[in-house]
Amino acid sequence: MHAWPASDVPALPGKGRDLRIHDTATGGPVTVDPGPVARIYVCGITPYDATHIGHAATYNAFDLVQRVWLDTKRQIQYVQNVTDIDDPLLERAARDGEDWTGLAERETALFREDMTALRMLPPQHYIGAVEAIPGIVPLVERLCESGAAYVLDGDVYFSVEADPHFGEVSGLDAEAMRLLSAERGGDPERPGKKNPLDPMLWMAAREGEPDWDGGSLGRGRPGWHIECVAIALDHLGMGFDVQGGGSDLAFPHHEMGASHAQALTGEYPFAKAYVHAGMVALDGAKMSKSKGNLVFVSALRRAGVDPAAIRLSLLAHHYRADWEWTDQVLDEAVARLARWRAAVSRPDGPAAQDLVEEVREALSNDLDAPAALAAVDRWAALQESTGGTDEGAPGVVSRTVDALLGVAL
Structure with a gap:
């Protein structure tokens, strides 16, 4: 599976933090001290209802991680998956009377278009679950x-007791895990499981x-967590350095994935840091596919909204x-974009070297993008x-905003 084209990232004077x-x-x-090559895995979409603003917010966060690392003159190995076979995808295809492979291909293509428009840096390896099955x-x-x-009953389950570190990613107690498991694709009530929390590794053919x-497992398809681990x-x-995704992935997905990998290899940890982006709401409720309260990047683009404003x-x-x-x-973003573009369109301006360092400092401090925006606002x-x-100041500001924030002025 191919990713999307990368936009150029200007090189800034000096070195980032x-x-x-x-x-x-x-x-x-x-x-996070990755060494010369930084390694990051970010969980990708299940390809239906792509790309909503919640998706975009998550991938924006990990795009910033990449930009901070690039500014420190590191190379990056970035991997992202596409869960192109899973129950929700099959359910959506059945609901709409559509072939599931066609749905997955169309939505993945749309996701690529949106990521390109938003100038998100692509992964070096973009892998679908289906192609990962071998x-x-x-x-x-x-x-x-x-x-x-x-x-x-023909299905294969992972025993969470096999990993002594199980529970250390999310820090949740057993009851909280059980409730979230039921809510997020698990089956804690299934009779016969050794532990209600045990997740499925391989689903026998239905x-x-x-x-x-x-192979020896019989015909079927993989569980969700083992896909990303493989x-x-x-x-x-x-x-590797960073495991990333939305905050709703901390449990069960990242918890289970870490345990799968640790049980497989006998090594610890799976990832050095687990980083999670917040959720985006619309009309007072978390933006979600099940609720259908989604704002789509593609719809905003079709309506004429500049991707830089998004x-x-x-x-x-x-x-x-x-x-x-x-x-x-x-509206505030559109106005900010107009102010910034007007500011850098002049032939000269206030000195900008301090601005470069302010933006660097803000992003190195837990990706504090609002503080970085405020610094550019002050210069403008x-x-x-x-x-x-x-x-040279307008050009320095324009290159800084491009390199570190991914916004083309």
């Missing part, structure tokens, strides 16, 4: 052989549903915050009120 970011597993900030099957077989998995050769281990290995709407909120999409949010206001004599 190391990233200090909130780690869900420890509950506090950690300094690598998933051997991992499930190994878990079975080691006693970390078991068969129940009549009328797609299935694949699972892809991450193949392309990044254990102990991106500024996202950047106006701290990535970990839960916030609400409103017309006012977009000074440009409007008093101007300046530095002929």
Whole structure:
């Protein structure tokens, strides 16, 4: 599966700062020190109802992570998956009377278009669940052989007791986990499981549903969590720098994925930091596919909204915050974009080197994009009120906003 084209990232003078970011597993900030090559895995979409603003907010957060690392002169290995086979996808295709493969291909193509328009840096490896199946099957077989998995009526389950570190990603107690498992695709009430929290690794073939050769497992299809584990281990290995996604993935997805990998390899941790973006609401409720209260990037683009304004709407909120999409949010972003473009269109302006360092400092401090926007706002206001004599300043500001915030002025 191919990703989308990368926009150029201007090189800035000097060198950026190391990233200090909130780690869900420890509950506090950690300094991420990747070495010369930074490794990041971000969980991708299930391709239907793409791309809504909640999606865009999440991928914007991890685009900022990449930009901070690039500014420190590091190389990046970024991996993202597409869950192009899963119950919700099949249910949507059945509801609409559509072939599930056609739905997945169309929505993945739309996601690529939206990411390109928003100038999100693409992953080096963009992998679909279906294409990962040949690598998933051997991992499930190994878990079975080691006693970390078991068969129940043809389905294969992972035993959470096989990982002594289970629970350390989310920090939740068993009851909270059970409730979230039931809400987020698990089956804690299924009779015969060793532990209600045990997640499925391989679903035996169901009549009328797609299935694949699972070797000794029989025909079927993979569970959700093992998909990402197989892809991450193949392309990044254990102990990569950042596992990212929305806050609703901390449990069960990232918790279970970490345990799968740790049980498979005997190594710890799966990822050095678990980073989660907040949820976006609309009309007082979390934006979600089940509720249907979605604002789509493609619809905004068709209505003539500049993608740079959409991106500024996202950047106006701290990535970990839960916030609400409103017309006012977009209107403020449109106005900000106009002010910034007017400011950098002049032949000279106030000196901008301090601005570069302010934006760097803000983003290195847990991706504080609102503080970075405020720094650019101050320079633009000074440009409007008093101007300046530095002929290179508007260009420096434009390149800084482009390189670190992904906004083309």
